[in-house]
Amino acid sequence: TCGICVEKCPFDAIEIINLPSELDEDPTHRYGENAFSLYGLPVPESGAVTGILGPNGIGKTTAVRALAGEMVPNLGNYDDEPTWESVLDRYRGTELQNYIESVRDGDVSIARKPQYVDQIPKQFDGKAIDLLDATDERGALDSYIERLDIAPVVDNHIDTLSGGELQRVALAATLARDRDFYFLDEITPYLDIGQRVTAARLIRELAEEEDRAVLVVEHDLAILDLLADTLHVAYGEPGAYGVVTDPKSVRNGINEYLKGYLSNENMRIRPDAITFEEHAPRETSKAAPLIEYPEIRKSYGDGEFSLDVDAGTIYNGEVLGIVGPNGIGKSTLAKLFTGDLTPDVGELDFELDISYKPQYIEIDQHMRVDAFLSSITDQFGSSYWNTEVANPLQLNRIMERNLTDLSGGERQRVAIAACISQDADLYLLDEPSAHLDVEQRVQATSAIRRYAENHDATVMVIDHDIYMMDLLADRLMVFDGEPSVEGHASKPQEMRDGMNDFLSDLDITFRRDERTSRPRINKPDSQLDREQKRAGEYYYAE
Ligand code: ADP
Numbered sequence: 248t249c250g251i252c253v254e255k256c257p258f259d260a261i262e263i264i265n266l267p268s269e270l271d272e273d274p275t276h277r278y279g280e281n282a283f284s285l286y287g288l289p290v291p292e293s294g295a296v297t298g299i300l301g302p303n304g305i306g307k308t309t310a311v312r313a314l315a316g317e318m319v320p321n322l323g324n325y326d327d328e329p330t331w332e333s334v335l336d337r338y339r340g341t342e343l344q345n346y347i348e349s350v351r352d353g354d355v356s357i358a359r360k361p362q363y364v365d366q367i368p369k370q371f372d373g374k375a376i377d378l379l380d381a382t383d384e385r386g387a388l389d390s391y392i393e394r395l396d397i398a399p400v401v402d403n404h405i406d407t408l409s410g411g412e413l414q415r416v417a418l419a420a421t422l423a424r425d426r427d428f429y430f431l432d433e434i435t436p437y438l439d440i441g442q443r444v445t446a447a448r449l450i451r452e453l454a455e456e457e458d459r460a461v462l463v464v465e466h467d468l469a470i471l472d473l474l475a476d477t478l479h480v481a482y483g484e485p486g487a488y489g490v491v492t493d494p495k496s497v498r499n500g501i502n503e504y505l506k507g508y509l510s511n512e513n514m515r516i517r518p519d520a521i522t523f524e525e526h527a528p529r530e531t532s533k534a535a536p537l538i539e540y541p542e543i544r545k546s547y548g549d550g551e552f553s554l555d556v557d558a559g560t561i562y563n564g565e566v567l568g569i570v571g572p573n574g575i576g577k578s579t580l581a582k583l584f585t586g587d588l589t590p591d592v593g594e595l596d597f598e599l600d601i602s603y604k605p606q607y608i609e610i611d612q613h614m615r616v617d618a619f620l621s622s623i624t625d626q627f628g629s630s631y632w633n634t635e636v637a638n639p640l641q642l643n644r645i646m647e648r649n650l651t652d653l654s655g656g657e658r659q660r661v662a663i664a665a666c667i668s669q670d671a672d673l674y675l676l677d678e679p680s681a682h683l684d685v686e687q688r689v690q691a692t693s694a695i696r697r698y699a700e701n702h703d704a705t706v707m708v709i710d711h712d713i714y715m716m717d718l719l720a721d722r723l724m725v726f727d728g729e730p731s732v733e734g735h736a737s738k739p740q741e742m743r744d745g746m747n748d749f750l751s752d753l754d755i756t757f758r759r760d761e762r763t764s765r766p767r768i769n770k771p772d773s774q775l776d777r778e779q780k781r782a783g784e785y786y787y788a789e
């Protein structure tokens with residue numbers, strides 16, 4: 248260990264290049280002796296969206312409680328009663344001075360969207376509209392309901408809503424308030440890309456047109472890039488200490504984060520860079536087919552929704568990405584493959600062992616994580632399993648916890664581990680990125696890929712995070728159609744064709760960052776956007 252971390256270094260960094268200089272100073276807040284310490288604070292700014300990029304457990308909620316005036320930060324003196332005057336002394340002459348003066352004077356009101364929208368039904372009993380009506384402080388609610396497309400569900404009871412519907416209701420309920428400061432803890436889980444882009448647009452409008460300060464934590468980097476004006480990177484040792492950097496430009500902040508090195512801070516936060524390919528991967532030599540399936544068709548009830556699937560082949564050992572809007576039939580296809588549903592037309596006559604991780608994870612048994620996982624695989628605890636599954640999914644810290652006490656992100660990691668630890672021919676994961684931070688997404692991606700490679704196993708992954716898809720998929724299956732009415736699934740395609748189909752449907756193009764080649768969403772109707780659309784290059788360069 249480097250002497251700071253209470254546990255083994257999460258990045259397996261053998262050499263710590265530099266200790267953060269902030270750690271020589273007193274923290275902004277320390278919960279107690281040997282308890283979590285927060286260094287630095289993000290700077291909310293009226294008229295702007297400020298982003299925070301960093302892992303869970305790094306002190307974001309602590310920082311927001313201070314900025315909301317719910318807690319006076321103690322500047323490390325946890326024995327004394329803290330005062331705003333001493334906080335102001337610390338931040339006098341900095342960009343935070345005015346803001347802290349307002350907090351001290353009780354002039355800052357806050358609206359916040361919680362991270363785990365799945366918990367809302369446990370806290371609120373009633374229809375969606377009852378929850379929403381109480382928040383309509385600016386007369387903007389109707390417009391949010393329309394633009395977030397939640398009108399069809401507002402009269403439904405909150406506990407019947409899907410995760411994506413809850414996310415949009417929660418967004419509307421937060422943005423509709425009339426406050427000075429809005430804190431949004433993750434906006435993308437369970438939303439498809441179209442919905443993510445809409446949410447980003449609404450948040451930008453609130454900041455710009457209503458001159459509000461918005462602070463956003465977001466792990467979908469393509470969306471964060473679109474959404475934020477400035478960015479604080481947060482790093483440290485989750486649970487032990489967290490450092491919030493001074494604001495950076497969004498482009499630089501994301502680039503430095505991906506590179507694993509923060510220039511101004513002279514701080515390495517990860518041994519390796521996360522890299523993207525500008526050009527489509529070459530057509531891989533095909534392994535043996537795992538499944539060849541015919542054209543299939545499935546409708547629900549008397550045809551309220553129907554799905555058409557083109558005939559296709561899935562190869563042994565490949566990772567097949569599945570993309571498309573919500574409500575278009577992706578889970579229906581998964582259930583056809585697992586045999587939970589039978590097609591109306593076409594026959595799926597393969598007998599495969601399929602291990603399935605659903606989108607909404609319910610593992611509410613009263614059981615410890617270690618007991619649960621060892622009931623799934625004999626490999627549990629072997630050094631192979633520890634290296635390939637437990638370490639990349641950061642399970643060691645939560646092994647002794649009860650399944651019912653896990654946060655959304657922790658539950659996700661356990662569910663991914665449970666899925667890939669089973670003996671199966673085909674692993675099917677629905678939205679594994681939900682509630683994972685960037686580091687965890689990258690680790691989970693490589694665990695899934697490596698596991699597939701080592702076991703000759705085939706993987707199908709449904710996800711909306713473009714960066715994750717880019718790192719994960721060999722080929723793509725693209726869904727289009729009209730959500731909730733009819734869906735169509737293409738046969739598995741090469742990445743270039745698949746991305747072009749998918750993004751042309753969405754009318755979104757990506758350019759490549761000059762320095763890191765990471766994909767960045769083009770401004771609609773910008774010169775690049777128009778050129779790329781004309782050339783039919785929505786994602787990869789020719
Ligand atoms: P994040 O929002 O980034 O996930 P939090 O600010 O919620 O992080 O928490 C950061 C760390 O501080 C966590 O390890 C948490 O357990 C710890 N923590 C939060 N509140 C308290 C408290 N009242 N006393 C002691 N530790 C706390």
Ligand code: ADP
Pocket residue numbers: 547548551552572573574575576577578579580730731732
């Ligand atoms: P996706 O996974 O792409 O979000 P789904 O396959 O879950 O889409 O759903 C596609 C459509 O089928 C949705 O309109 C959904 O409401 C509808 N649907 C899903 N399951 C059923 C069912 N058991 N009975 C009737 N309609 C259903």
